[in-house]
Amino acid sequence: NTNQIIEHTPALRESFPNRVKELNHYLAQAYFLRALVHHQLCLTYAQNYGFTDNASHLGIPIVTKPLAVNATPERNTVAKVYAQIISDLNASLDLYDQSRTSTYLPSYMASKALLARVYLYKGDWAKAAEHASDVIDFVPLTARADYVSMFHIMKLPATTEIIYALNGKSISSRECYKMYWHQAANA
Numbered sequence: 583n584t585n586q587i588i589e590h591t592p593a594l595r596e597s598f599p600n601r602v603k604e605l606n607h608y609l610a611q612a613y614f615l616r617a618l619v620h621h622q623l624c625l626t627y628a629q630n631y632g633f634t635d636n637a638s639h640l641g642i643p644i645v646t647k648p649l650a651v652n653a654t655p656e657r658n659t660v661a662k663v664y665a666q667i668i669s670d671l672n673a674s675l676d677l678y679d680q681s682r683t684s685t686y687l688p689s690y691m692a693s694k695a696l697l698a699r700v701y702l703y704k705g706d707w708a709k710a711a712e713h714a715s716d717v718i719d720f721v722p723l724t725a726r727a728d729y730v731s732m733f734h735i736m737k738l739p740a741t742t743e744i745i746y747a748l749n750g751k752s753i754s755s756r757e758c759y760k761m762y763w764h765q766a767a768n769a
Contacts, residue, residue, distance in 0.1 A: 587612035610677035614688035617670035637661035671697045685744045692746035
């Protein structure tokens with residue numbers, strides 16, 4: 583589905599020039615999600631990045647186009663998979679409207695955080711630190727006095743530290759409504 587969005591958004595931008603900003607935001611989310619999926623699949627089905635000196639061992643198929651039902655994509659090296667993940671995350675960073683944030687939707691900071699994690703797994707410590715620092719500067723950390731209690735209280739932990747939450751169970755109905763209102767209001 584992310585590949586469908588990525589493939590068709592350029593034509594939509596031409597057809598709806600007054601909606602380019604919104605379309606770019608959805609496109610950024612699609613790049614983020616495609617990178618996230620590739621990263622999680624690679625972590626699950628391949629050896630870690632440093633398994634071979636140049637990450638030339640087999641990883642997963644890189645899927646950047648919509649696939650036919652009977653398609654059988656071939657596996658790529660882990661180095662190529664990570665290069666695609668990094669490319670997708672950088673593409674998302676170029677497209678986001680940085681003022682729009684929600685912990686339940688991909689965002690500029692979620693892409694930065696995932697990029698830091700990818701560089702960490704890759705062993706590129708300088709770039710991991712650079713992107714992690716950007717996130718830490720933007721997202722406040724839990725105060726030292728409250729740190730231990732966030733593990734003992736059975737509530738949503740440290741909401742100020744959440745950058746991207748895949749589980750929307752704890753989302754309030756008001757926040758859920760706001761998440762979709764923007765789309766409905768502009769439809």
